[in-house]
Amino acid sequence: MATIIRALVQIDNLQPKFAAYNGATVQGSIPMSGDTILIGEFAPGNGVFTLIDRALKASSVETTTQMVEREFGFFILRSHSNAEISTARDAILAE
Numbered sequence: 001m002a003t004i005i006r007a008l009v010q011i012d013n014l015q016p017k018f019a020a021y022n023g024a025t026v027q028g029s030i031p032m033s034g035d036t037i038l039i040g041e042f043a044p045g046n047g048v049f050t051l052i053d054r055a056l057k058a059s060s061v062e063t064t065t066q067m068v069e070r071e072f073g074f075f076i077l078r079s080h081s082n083a084e085i086s087t088a089r090d091a092i093l094a095e
Contacts, residue, residue, distance in 0.1 A: 003047035003095065005040070006072065010089055012036040012082045022064070022076070029062035031078045036085040037064070038077040040092065048073025051092045058091035059084045 014022070016033040023030040031037055038061070042048055045068040052075055055061060061084050065076040079085050 003051065004043045006043055007039065007041040008089065008092070009039045010036065010085055011039070012085075026064040026076070028064045028066070029078055031064055031076075032080075035078050035080055036082045038085050038089055039075070040077075041072055041074045043072050045069045045071060045073040048075055051075075051095070052077070054091045054095075055088035059087040061085060061088045 014031055014033055014035050014037060019031050019033045019035065042051060048066065048068055052063060052066060055077060061077040061079045063075065064078050065074070067074045077085065077088055
């Protein structure tokens with residue numbers, strides 16, 4: 001089964017309140033004000049493992065959140081550098 005992109009959003013220059021809200025709920029690296037994040041949701045859920053692996057090998061981003069359910073997988077990646085997140089995004093889309 002092919003991996004389907006349900007959502008892929010890149011947010012640069014996180015504002016302090018959003019970074020604090022997001023940081024309160026993450027299980028991994030905490031996003032800071034000014035960071036860039038990449039949020040993605042894919043189907044099927046197990047497809048997230050391959051996509052995150054590809055993004056982490058292609059750039060120096062950190063994982064903040066990764067959830068896998070039966071149908072969908074969700075992740076958030078963060079970096080201080082907008083270019084690193086763009087590289088991770090391009091690696092994910094290169095499939």
